[in-house]
Amino acid sequence: MINQKFENYLETTALEFLENKAKYKEIISIHHTDADGISSGAIIKKMLERLGLKFKQYAFNLDVSWKNYIFNLGKSFKSPCAIIFSDLEPSGAIICDLLEKYPNFDIYIIDHHLFKKDPLREFPENVYNCNPTLFGLNGLKEIVGVTLNYLFAREIDERNKDLAWLAAIGMGGDTLDHINNYKSYNKLVIEEALELGQIELHKGICAFGGQFERLDKALSMSILPYIPSLEGDRDKARILLQKLNIDPKLKITDLNSAQINNVVNELNLPELKGEYITFPKKKGILHHVFEYAALISIVGHDNPSEAFKLLTLNNVPKNLKIKYYKHNNAIVSNLTTFLKLKKIVTKSAIFVDLTNKIDVSRWSNIGSFATINKIYDEEKALFIGGMAKEGNMKFSVRCSQLFIKNHNGKGTNAIIKEITNRFGGSGGGHGLAGGMRIDPENYPLLTNEIDDIINSINNN
Structure with missing residues (x-):
């Protein structure tokens, strides 16, 4: 339940921040726009206010590329400054590029998503990466973004214990699970909020x-x-x-x-x-x-x-x-419609064509809730989508935890990579979820070859 290396690093990062804060002309807080991100941003905002520091806060919904976003935004930052990323983070390569241009920016990564390292460059000393997945923690079941941001704020100042209730909100939005299934730091923070009478x-x-x-x-x-x-x-x-x-x-x-x-x-x-x-x-x-x-x-x-x-x-x-x-x-x-729709079912996958049946803006959401609710065969990968207005076919792809366990830890991202290698198109994601686009003419080939594709990822 407790990860001492993680806790030691988080404590050291908090002490470094307190030591460095006097040199910053301003502090930049950037957070995501879902419940986990909003509640994380609220915690960081209160933390900075209590420290009496000048700061600017930005909510980013990931609707443009990180490179365009952070470089355009960075032009206005007063150097030296600190940037706190809460419940989101650029890739390691983009952070390295940013610091080559702005070496007096200190970076504090308070995010729980799987971190994408730069394969060629290590971070300089002014990057403090508190991502718990680097310490072997599960960034969902054990510690979501707001839990991490709360723990950081509490290390900065014990007064921030009164913000534990905000962590409960972010957890509710990200774990999508019963409270009795919470583990590790998620569970500890909930217990703290309960003891304090906040929940x-x-x-x-x-x-x-x-x-x-x-x-x-x-x-x-x-x-x-x-x-x-x-x-x-x-x-x-x-x-x-x-x-x-x-x-x-x-x-x-x-x-x-x-x-x-x-x-x-x-x-x-x-x-x-x-x-x-x-x-x-x-x-x-x-x-x-x-x-x-x-x-x-x-x-x-x-x-x-x-x-x-x-x-x-x-x-x-x-x-x-x-x-x-x-x-x-x-x-x-839409879940009711999903269950009633005709499906193409193979040994390893399920395809559901939602064209003109469910609004395209809902496809990803339905994929997630269909998976969480286990209303299809969990041992198969799920492809839901159809024709997009751009003329290609768009799919939300989901793999359950059981699927990943049965395929040597490989999931959605590995499947999408193999599909785009064979048929072209574009896409990406992580183990559980992702999205992709292919040409309509390749769809029959995809449904015919999907079992071979999924079998091949086990051997790579």
Whole structure:
């Protein structure tokens, strides 16, 4: 659970930052725009304010290349400065290029994604890379971005322990898992927030997506787990509850143990039962951590400042509540459509053509939730997509943890690399998820050769 080398390095980095802070003309905080990134940014902002330091903060949704973004932004930085990357990071090569041009920039990497090193150049001493994956930690199950940023802020100043609740939000958005499955530093920080009274922990129904609603609506809105037998239909949920002699108007928190077990057994979904987090002073969507995180991610991509504002509120404005319902209902509807669509199934893969059936902007999201909910054969790679407006075919590709385990640690990125080597096109990703584009004429060849492609990655 504890990684002493990681903790020692994080402590040393915090001490170096405190020692160096006097020389900086300004500090630059750059963070991602999802719940993990927004809550990380909020922690760093409060940390810097408490230190009385001048800083600028930028939310980056990765919609342009890192090279264009950081070099254009870097022109305005006052040297010497510190750049803190939270819940995102450029590649090692781009950081080396940046420091060749601006050697008086100190870089602090407070990110949990797999780090892409420069194969030819080592970092200079003014790069402090706290990425936990470099110390053998899992950057999702054990320590997400906001957990890392919180631990860093706490090393800087113990007063920042009052920000542990922000870490709970980021975890809820990134792990997409029950609290009882949290491990290592994620678990430790949740326990800290609980001890400090910042959050409350409950056992019961976990209908993530609709946790704040009356029971029939909560079950029909659930996206984690998605409940196939209900198909997002509130009437089906109501009929099921009446069959069990449970009032559909009850809240999830009103259910007793027998009622909880009856619902779980009737739906044959053991993952519907678990632990969940609430914030005692907040209401509605903001009372429940998963829904709170989901709303921040929905808002943050297009309007990071509005997502930041949500962290200061105790209830959700009506316009954002409508936005939340629209987004959540679309996921439920699209997962229902996904299950009903005709599929090309091979020994090692599943292809689903979503052309004119689900909006292209939702394809990646559906791939992720289909994988998390295990609503297809986990031993196969999933390709979902179809024709894009550019005239090529676009696919979101997903591999489960089980798939990766069965293929010698190889997953989505290895498959996409082999596909583009054979058929051209473009793409990339990491083990669990990625995206690619190919010419339509190569699609029949891909479906015919995919088993050979996946078999070949085991031998490389």
